[in-house]
Amino acid sequence: MASDLEQRFDVFVNAHRDRALRIAWRLLGGDAAAAEDVAQEAFVRAYRGLGRFRGEAQLATWFQRILVNEVRRHQRWSVLRRVRQTDDREPDAVADPTSEVRPDPALRRRIGAALAALPHGQREAFVLVHLEGLTLLEAASATGRAVGTMKSHLHRALTTLRSRLADLAPEETR
Amino acid sequence: MSDHLRGDDHDAQLVRQIAESYRPRELSPAQRVAFRTRLDARIRGRARLRLWIAGAATTAVAVLVVLVRGTLPVSEPAEPGVQEAAIDAEEALLAFASPAPEPETLPADYQAIDDLLLEGEGV
Numbered sequence: 001m002a003s004d005l006e007q008r009f010d011v012f013v014n015a016h017r018d019r020a021l022r023i024a025w026r027l028l029g030g031d032a033a034a035a036e037d038v039a040q041e042a043f044v045r046a047y048r049g050l051g052r053f054r055g056e057a058q059l060a061t062w063f064q065r066i067l068v069n070e071v072r073r074h075q076r077w078s079v080l081r082r083v084r085q086t087d088d089r090e091p092d093a094v095a096d097p098t099s100e101v102r103p104d105p106a107l108r109r110r111i112g113a114a115l116a117a118l119p120h121g122q123r124e125a126f127v128l129v130h131l132e133g134l135t136l137l138e139a140a141s142a143t144g145r146a147v148g149t150m151k152s153h154l155h156r157a158l159t160t161l162r163s164r165l166a167d168l169a170p171e172e173t174r
Numbered sequence: 175m176s177d178h179l180r181g182d183d184h185d186a187q188l189v190r191q192i193a194e195s196y197r198p199r200e201l202s203p204a205q206r207v208a209f210r211t212r213l214d215a216r217i218r219g220r221a222r223l224r225l226w227i228a229g230a231a232t233t234a235v236a237v238l239v240v241l242v243r244g245t246l247p248v249s250e251p252a253e254p255g256v257q258e259a260a261i262d263a264e265e266a267l268l269a270f271a272s273p274a275p276e277p278e279t280l281p282a283d284y285q286a287i288d289d290l291l292l293e294g295e296g297v
Contacts, residue, residue: 013210018201025198032198040213047217104195111196130189131196158185161192168191 009047012059017043019132020067026127027071029116030108038074042067064134064142068124075120107168114164118157121145125153126161 020042024035045066053059115123121143128139129150140147201209 013213017206017209021201022198026196030196030198035198036209036212040209040216043213044216044220107195111192115192115196131193158189162185162188165188165192168188 005051009050012046012050012063013043016060016063020063023064023067023127023132024071026115026131027068027124028074030112034074034078038070039067042070045070061138061141064128064138065144068128068142068144072120111165111168114161117164118160121149122153122157122160125150126157129154130158 017039020039021035024038024042025032028034028038042063046063049062050059053062115126118126124143125139128134128142129136134142136147136150140150143150145153
């Protein structure tokens, strides 16, 4: 019974690890250490409740909700500790020789700053729906907000980013 | 990337560029193993912490019970006068409830035989 749970958890971690780290990283302004801490905490919580779930879709939605809650918890504590989430240092500064060619660090900082300037709700909506490809319903479930609210957040976030990063898209078409 | 932007090429392009430029480095196999090792350690740590908390809570409850029982008033023996009065009252109640039995007497025939036997014995 216990080994069955361990096996399921192993599969679950392998299936969700990279995306969990990416979502946390994007929501936390590119802080790799914080993203790992948050993702691990979400997995610890998932480990305790894994036995209650059977379907993978249900499990994924549930885990995304845990993850978003952990991100929010981390952000609350960060505010209390007066830790700035977006500073001038290069996010994810730990070098990884095996990873692929990195995008322009200055561009990444600019995008990070633009995303960090969005209100929490708009940032969550933009990251989950536009960057991670969740459906509106999935994102609404993960954030505990109504679908209509998510649509509104998405619209506002895109309007703001369009004006702040207006030069990005044309650069790509050169 | 999202499907919600298909109608607007410029927005779709912007979002695509953000998605491509703003993402963490992919974990190497060694980093994945390290991640899992740290996760397992964290799970074990939490399990130990839960056990410790349960033990501490049990101990605290036990100590609390001992302390509460220690402060409860203990029934002390009554004073001698009060105790005697209580015994008297109990005896009176018993006497009222069970009157003293009548002295046993033999029927007349048996009494005559009993008398004869006693006389024979020189009583």
